[in-house]
Structure formats: structure tokens, C-alpha cells
Amino acid sequence: xxxxxxxxxxxxxxxxxxxxxxxxxxxxxxxxxxxxxxxxxxxxxxxxxxxxxxxxxxxxxxxxxxxxxxxxxxxxxxxxxxxxxxxxxxxxxxxxxxxxxxxxxxxxxxxxxxxxxxxxxxxxxxxxxxxxxxxxxxxxxxxxxxxxxxxxxxxxxxxxxxxxxxxxxxxxxxxxxxxxxxxxxxxxxxxxxxxxxxxxxxxxxxxxxxxxxxxxxxxxxxxxxxxxxxxxxxxxxxxxxxxxxxxxxxxxxxxxxxxxxxxxxxxxxxxxxxxxxxxxxxxxxxxxxxxxxxxxxxxxxxxxxxxxxxxxxxxxxxxxxxxxxxxxxxxxxxxxxxxxxxxxxxxxxxxxxxxxxxxxxxxxxxxxxxxxxxxxxxxxxxxxxxxxxxxxxxxxxxxxxxxx
Numbered sequence: 001x002x003x004x005x006x007x008x009x010x011x012x013x014x015x016x017x018x019x020x021x022x023x024x025x026x027x028x029x030x031x032x033x034x035x036x037x038x039x040x041x042x043x044x045x046x047x048x049x050x051x052x053x054x055x056x057x058x059x060x061x062x063x064x065x066x067x068x069x070x071x072x073x074x075x076x077x078x079x080x081x082x083x084x085x086x087x088x089x090x091x092x093x094x095x096x097x098x099x100x101x102x103x104x105x106x107x108x109x110x111x112x113x114x115x116x117x118x119x120x121x122x123x124x125x126x127x128x129x130x131x132x133x134x135x136x137x138x139x140x141x142x143x144x145x146x147x148x149x150x151x152x153x154x155x156x157x158x159x160x161x162x163x164x165x166x167x168x169x170x171x172x173x174x175x176x177x178x179x180x181x182x183x184x185x186x187x188x189x190x191x192x193x194x195x196x197x198x199x200x201x202x203x204x205x206x207x208x209x210x211x212x213x214x215x216x217x218x219x220x221x222x223x224x225x226x227x228x229x230x231x232x233x234x235x236x237x238x239x240x241x242x243x244x245x246x247x248x249x250x251x252x253x254x255x256x257x258x259x260x261x262x263x264x265x266x267x268x269x270x271x272x273x274x275x276x277x278x279x280x281x282x283x284x285x286x287x288x289x290x291x292x293x294x295x296x297x298x299x300x301x302x303x304x305x306x307x308x309x310x311x312x313x314x315x316x317x318x319x320x321x322x323x324x325x326x327x328x329x330x331x332x333x334x335x336x337x338x339x340x341x342x343x344x345x346x347x348x349x350x351x352x353x354x355x356x357x358x359x360x361x362x363x364x365x366x367x368x369x370x371x372x373x374x375x376x377x378x379x380x381x382x383x384x385x386x387x388x389x390x391x392x393x394x395x396x397x398x399x400x401x402x403x404x
Contacts, residue, residue, distance in 0.1 A: 067157050067172065072323045077156035080174050082262045083197030084324040087157040092135040094316040099137040101309040102192075102221075105289055108141070110361045112283075116187050116217050119148040129186040129211065130154065131175050131204075132194035136161055139190070143168035152186075156197070176200075179207040186211050190219045196258040201267035202274050209280035212364040218281065221359045222268035225255040230352035232290060242334075245351055246341035247293065247314065253338060254321050257328035271360040281362040289357045294349040310355070311346050318342055 068075040068087065075088030085091065117126050126149040130139035133153035143151035143165040151168040153159055159170035176199050189208045198204055201222075208218050227235045227248035235248040239256055242249070258265050272286045293314060295307030318339050325335045345351060 072326045074320070074323050076323055079156045079172070080176070080197065082176065082199065083156060083194075084257075084261060084327055085196070086320050086323060087155075089160070090316070091320055092160060094313060094320065095135040096137055097309070097316075098313050099135070101306065101313065104309075105291065105306060106287075106359070108145075110217070110219050110285075110359075112217055112361070112363065113188060113219070116215065116363075117142075117146045117149055119146075125150055127152070127186045128188040128190065129182065130190045131208075132191060132197065133159065133170070134192070135159075136164075136170065138192065140165055140168055142188075142190075149187075175204065179211050182211045184211070184213060187213055187216045188219060189216070192221045193223055195222045195265055195267035196225075196263035198264045198267065199262050201264040202270070205274050205278060209278060209364060212280075214364060214366055216364045217361060218275065218364070219359075219361045220271055220275070221357060222271060223355060223357050224268040225251055225258070225265050226356070227251055227293070228290065228354045228356055230354070232354065235353070242337065244341070244345065245353070246338065246345045247351070247353065250318065250321070250338045250342045253325060253330060257324050257330065260328055261324075268356075268358045271358055275360050275362050280364055282365045284360065284362040287359040289359070290354040291357060293353045293355055294346055294351070296349055296352050311349075314346060315343065 067078055069078045070076075071084075074086040074090070076084060077087045117128065119126065126146065128139070128142050128146070128149055128151050130136075130142075130151075130153045133139050133155045136153050136155075136159040139151050139153040140159075140161060140163070143149065147165070147167060149167060151165070153168065153170045154173050154175060155170070156172065156174060158172050164170070176197075189211055191204075191208075195201055205218070205220075212218065227245070229235055235245065237245075237248050237252045239253050255265050272284070275281050276284045291310050292303070292307040294311045295304045297303040297307055322335060322339070325338075326332060
């Protein structure tokens with residue numbers, strides 16, 4: 001197990017005993033231009049309406065509007081009561097900037113992905129799936145970098161980009177209800193920072209093992225909802241006290257709210273064990289990244305740039321977390337106090353803190369047999385009413401030609 005750490009650890013003890021090296025020693029990969037828990041929801045997997053082919057919808061403004069609901073001044077998905085972070089334009093802008101930061105830190109793709117996605121199997125179209133796609137930047141870039149492949153993005157709201165590549169489609173679905181309709185269909189499955197919306201992450205990993213074709217890749221990235229000091233020790237705070245440090249304190253409230261709604265917020269800590277102990281995976285690789293939450297590391301322009309980008313992401317995230325906190329019963333006055341003090345603390349930059357992002361990727365074993373996907377039952381009529389969409393479990397699928 002290798003732990004690539006950003007930035008290079010300082011001398012001192014750490015909670016993690018694995019070997020570490022500087023991220024700067026890992027060249028980012030960019031393909032050459034030629035490279036082609038409990039739930040508040042009232043439905044379960046048995047309510048999904050299946051069809052033999054994706055249902056292509058015309059993405060009208062009314063349908064787009066019905067996919068959202070307004071809560072506490074932000075647009076949230078109208079589909080799941082577990083995931084309560086926004087899905088509006090402001091949040092998608094944050095995720096786009098976050099995506100750029102992750103590329104600079106980690107590289108564009110995990111090392112085995114270009115080979116797995118190469119157009120080298122006659123008669124077989126390679127396919128990539130992004131679960132919880134957010135703004136869609138990762139899956140759209142994959143579709144462009146590998147134009148011979150089929151790219152599918154799944155999230156609780158439709159992708160908003162007017163520039164969706166022709167080989168990419170967006171599906172609106174709750175992946176907590178199962179992935180049986182995708183069994184054996186994909187060469188790569190990617191998940192990034194979705195644990196707060198997942199009831200049972202270990203079960204999701206098992207589902208992904210069945211979605212993958214032989215030799216396919218699982219690619220996971222999660223955050224553990226904790227802050228760490230400059231010696232890489234976790235800062236353990238609870239919600240019974242209001243005092244500095246404020247950013248870790250705000251995170252403790254957010255973790256509590258996400259956990260109470262059924263999110264598997266401990267997933268990052270267990271990713272490596274879950275994948276390593278699964279009989280369908282081999283060649284498991286683990287990476288962890290310690291990202292400064294402010295530009296307090298002045299060793300290099302790179303360190304300063306990443307610290308600034310992470311701080312700006314957190315500034316936006318403080319606002320994004322309001323619907324989750326307020327909707328979970330945290331009084332508005334308390335939310336305001338936490339947010340104001342955390343913002344001030346981060347702006348002053350006196351706290352030397354990190355967040356820890358943990359990543360795992362692995363290959364499906366060559367001896368594993370991918371089960372066939374379950375055929376979807378044809379739906380005679382599909383309603384554009386979003387409430388009908390939720391109750392009947394119709395899977396909304398959008399292609400580039402249907403976005404208007």
C-alpha cells in the first residue's frame with residue numbers, strides 16, 4: 001500500500017503509519033490528444049420501473065425546474081432526503097473549481113485508466129460510469145478524451161451543461177436503490193465525494209463489482225468530514241461546545257447532520273479495507289492527500305496556490321452546508337455563528353489545518369464473472385411530472401440531443 005501525500009509531511013507523528021511521499025513526485029496524467037444506513041425516502045428498489053433501453057427525454061425548462069426544490073434559499077434535488085447539499089448553479093460552479101484543484105493535486109485520471117479505456121477490443125465499445133457526477137466535469141472530460149467510449153453520468157438532478165459530448169448521457173436516479181440494470185456494462189466506475197448521500201457504502205462497492213466488466217476499474221475518492229492539525233492528528237470536536245477552532249467545529253455539526261439523515265460519512269476511513277477484502281478486486285491501490293485548508297504553507301507557489309484554492313472551496317462550502325444544517329434542526333442563529341466565525345478564522349489563516357482525502361482504485365479480478373444486467377421493463381407512458389418520476393422510479397435519461 002502506497003500513500004501519496006500532499007503536501008509532503010512534516011517531521012512528527014501521524015495517525016497513519018503507512019509510507020508517504022510528496023505528491024509533487026507523482027506526474028499528473030493527461031491523455032494525449034489522440035487518446036480517443038436508514039433513509040427518509042419512502043420508496044425502495046422494488047419501485048424502480050425498468051426499461052430495455054434508456055428513456056430519452058426532452059430537457060425542457062419546466063422539467064428541469066421540477067427536478068429541484070427551494071430550501072433555505074438554495075436549489076436542492078427533489079429526489080432524495082439523504083443528500084441535502086445544493087444542486088444549483090452556485091454549487092456546480094464550486095464543484096467545477098474543485099475539480100480543477102483535484103486535477104492539479106492528483107492528476108486527471110488514475111494511472112491504469114487510459115489502458116483500460118483504450119479502443120483495443122474489436123466489437124466491444126468501452127464504457128465509463130460516473131456515480132454522483134455533480135457538475136459532470138469528470139465524465140464529460142472522459143467522454144471527450146475517449147471519444148470511442150460510451151459515458152454515463154448518474155445523479156439526483158440532470159446535468160446542466162449545454163456542451164454534453166455526443167457519446168455522453170445523463171441519468172437521474174438514486175443509486176441507493178441499486179445498480180442491477182447496469183450489471184456487466186462498464187469498464188470503469190468512478191465515484192467522488194458522494195458518501196454523505198449513500199446509505200451503505202460497502203454495499204455500493206459490492207454493487208460496483210457487479211457493474212464492472214472483467215478487468216474493469218473501480219475508482220473511489222472520499223473525505224472523512226474531519227480536520228487535522230499540522231502534525232496530521234485528527235481534531236476531534238463535538239457539537240456540545242461552541243469555541244475555536246471554528247472550521248473543525250462547523251465540520252462536526254455537518255457530520256452530525258449528514259449522519260442523522262442516513263449518510264455513510266465514515267466511508268473514507270474504510271474504503272481501503274472494503275475494497276481489499278472484496279473477493280472481486282485485485283491490484284488495490286490506496287492514496288491519501290493532505291490538503292491545507294488555507295495558504296499557510298509558504299514553501300512554494302504550488303503550496304500557496306492549492307491552499308488558496310482549498311480555502312475558496314471551503315468558503316463556498318460553508319454556504320452550501322446551510323440547507324443540510326438548517327434542515328436538520330440546527331437553529332439559524334447557531335448556523336450563522338458557526339459560519340461567520342469559521343469564515344473569519346479561515347481568512348485570518350492562523351490555523352495550520354489539513355483535510356484528508358482518501359482514494360482507492362482496483363481492478364476486477366480476471367476470474368470474476370460479471371452478471372448480466374437485468375432487462376428493463378418497457379414503460380408505455382412516461383410522465384414529465386417529477387413527483388411521478390420519484391414514485392414510479394422511472395429513470396430519467398438525457399442525451400446531448402435532448403438538452404435544450
